[in-house]
Amino acid sequence: MSKWPSENDKEVWYDHKNKAWYNTEGEVCELHKSTEDDGTEYSFFTNQAYWDCECDEDYIHKKTEQKHCTKCDTFHEEQPDSRQHEIDAMFEKLKNRKYEYELFLSQGKDGKTFTVDVREDIIEFGDLIESDFIEKHSFNSYGQAENKLGQIVTELSSQKKTVHTTNEVKTLHTILGRKLIREEDELKQESNLWSVNLNTIFKNVLFDCTEDELEENVRTFVVSELGNLDWTYEKADVNVSKTMIRS
Numbered sequence: 001m002s003k004w005p006s007e008n009d010k011e012v013w014y015d016h017k018n019k020a021w022y023n024t025e026g027e028v029c030e031l032h033k034s035t036e037d038d039g040t041e042y043s044f045f046t047n048q049a050y051w052d053c054e055c056d057e058d059y060i061h062k063k064t065e066q067k068h069c070t071k072c073d074t075f076h077e078e079q080p081d082s083r084q085h086e087i088d089a090m091f092e093k094l095k096n097r098k099y100e101y102e103l104f105l106s107q108g109k110d111g112k113t114f115t116v117d118v119r120e121d122i123i124e125f126g127d128l129i130e131s132d133f134i135e136k137h138s139f140n141s142y143g144q145a146e147n148k149l150g151q152i153v154t155e156l157s158s159q160k161k162t163v164h165t166t167n168e169v170k171t172l173h174t175i176l177g178r179k180l181i182r183e184e185d186e187l188k189q190e191s192n193l194w195s196v197n198l199n200t201i202f203k204n205v206l207f208d209c210t211e212d213e214l215e216e217n218v219r220t221f222v223v224s225e226l227g228n229l230d231w232t233y234e235k236a237d238v239n240v241s242k243t244m245i246r247s
């Protein structure tokens, strides 16, 4: 066995017995020689396990996983095998790819509709490379929208995804010092006593700041945690509940 000395291809080996090139995954590679426009000769390996479609981006596909690209409508039989150094670069890129989610709860101009939007940000090597709105849910009440927001946060958080939430309605009404638009929901429902269990893990938090900055920092922290707050509830037994908060 001899190692191919090219810098482009991380590790491709020649097996003299089988008279074939292999990469470290054991996939069969083929050696090609070509010439640049200025006459410089160069060589590269292709990998039989992968193929290139005609797309400008994300054009490398594994044959066992995808035989047809729906974006450019090409089939692997008609397309060339992928180059090994481009496959290596793709895996390096995927390793450094992160997905973050921005959730927005906003109120329609008519004041009657509430929308939850989910934006997916793809980050590679710390740079934002793609940002798309992937979900949109509309509701006729603030309460329903807030529930949906909570559901999506819980779901994404359980998949260990980074989630940021912006509740424009809550922010707006906190700033104006008004009550939340819950009255509409409350009219339809009877009032009950509820026992709410806040599953918060923060009991003792350290802040590194001056005393003057402390109040603002604590406020900011608590508000940011509220977006991710996990809680359960049941009908309350008034003899057991210690703290009563009336809305």
Ligand SMILES: [Zn+2]
Pocket (backbone or CB within 6 Å): 053, 054, 055, 059, 069, 070, 071, 072, 073, 074
């Ligand atoms: Zn394609």
